[in-house]
Amino acid sequence: MFSKEIYVQRRTELKRKVGHGLIILFGNNDSPNNYTSNPYRFRQDSCFLYYFGLKREGLVGVIDIDNNQDYIYGNDINIDDIIWYGYVPSVNELAREVGVATTAPTKALKTMIDAAKAKGQTIHILPPYRHDLMIQLAEMMDDNPLQLGRYVSVPLIKAIVDMRSVKQPEEIVELKKAAEIGYKMHTTAQKLCAPGVTEKYIAGVIEGIAMSLGDNYSFQSIVTTHGEILHSSLHNTPMEAGRLMVCDAGAESHENYCSDHTRVTPVSGKFTSQQRDIYTAVEAAHDWVIANAQPEVKWLDIHLGACRILTDHLKAIGLMKGDTEEAVHAGAHALFMPHGIGHMMGLDVHDMEGLGQDFVGFDDEVRPSSQFGLNSLRCGRRIKKGYVMTDEPGIYFIPHLIDLWRSKDMHKDFINYEAIEPFLDFGGIRLEDDILITETGCHIIGDDIIPYHIDDVEEFIRKD
8 A cells, every 4th residue: 555645645636636526436345256255356446446545345435525525434344254354454444544534334325425416416436347336336326227327427537547547656666566577477487388388377377476476467367379369268288389379467566556468489499480470570560669659649650650560561471462551541450460559557457448448548639440450449549658558569360350351352452361371370479568658758667578579588488
């Protein structure tokens, strides 16, 4: 937890930005796995963490802008809880740690909401994403859970996005800690990668590293020799020589700030010439992003620039043809890269995505696209100093997608379908790092960079 003053300052700034009304920020409850007393590992809501900092379940933070008063609602533990889980400080004690003087039991929140509604006070909530909280909030609002959207506050969403997008020094420290754990995860995966080892084994080892050194892994690890499946599930079959292992994984620091990296390792220890050609294209796009990302540049332009690099390389290999600018404008390259160049990072691995991607990644100047591939770009707006973005270009050979486009003669002026045949069982390659936008450019977060230049990867996995 950060200092009390940081949370007080954050809530004060939020009041200023929103202007008036009653802000209600629900923390998370325990979530049952297969029965009530066997819950999933608890993870606090990120917005509650950002403004109230407390990791106990069952808490609700309220910010009364009109009366300049902050509250935490929650129930103290009883003796049964103490017997099974040990003593936990009272809600009042917890609240004082983050500069909140007033607390009350959870049931008292309905009284405050009723009073706010009676006097016409604006109630601001965020889009709920857990069904237990939807039901709880609906009961307090005397409303239908499906009608809670009427209380979702755009001014609150915009204010939070504005604040959380720019990372403060204490947040950057935590992001570096997450990156350090990510380094250990990925270098371990690179060393373990070998014929006969299973994807699930490597995922289990690196997720154990994340849990032992930080708070948790930041998302379920993607470890696969079928890199053409963007979010492939883990398999228990042994990896085969000649394939490529894609490892997309990250960690959370103890303060829940995330890392997200992707590396590709040849299962045999060396890349084939075909694999080198594709890897080199992705590596070039990855490094182009780092060389060109800087404040006030549109992230959309960074995405399109990386796509041009990929297209140029695919043309050199013989998989694409024609004018690069025309091909990218038409979206022909999306056959090979059907996703965006990256997303925001922070307390969420896809930072603030639950608030609505249109608010997080777009604005009046840059709107989302409906074009295939480009419609998966999670951010297009101008980036600023303090933003943390992922840089993750990729090239994938997805047989079903290739067959579909070929059957419709899609982009035949830009794609050499016959030349793709030898690549149909290739898989995919993605390289990803987390970059901090600085005053003049950007840099990869972390003191140690996970090996990714093609010769460095081979040398690293060769060393004992």
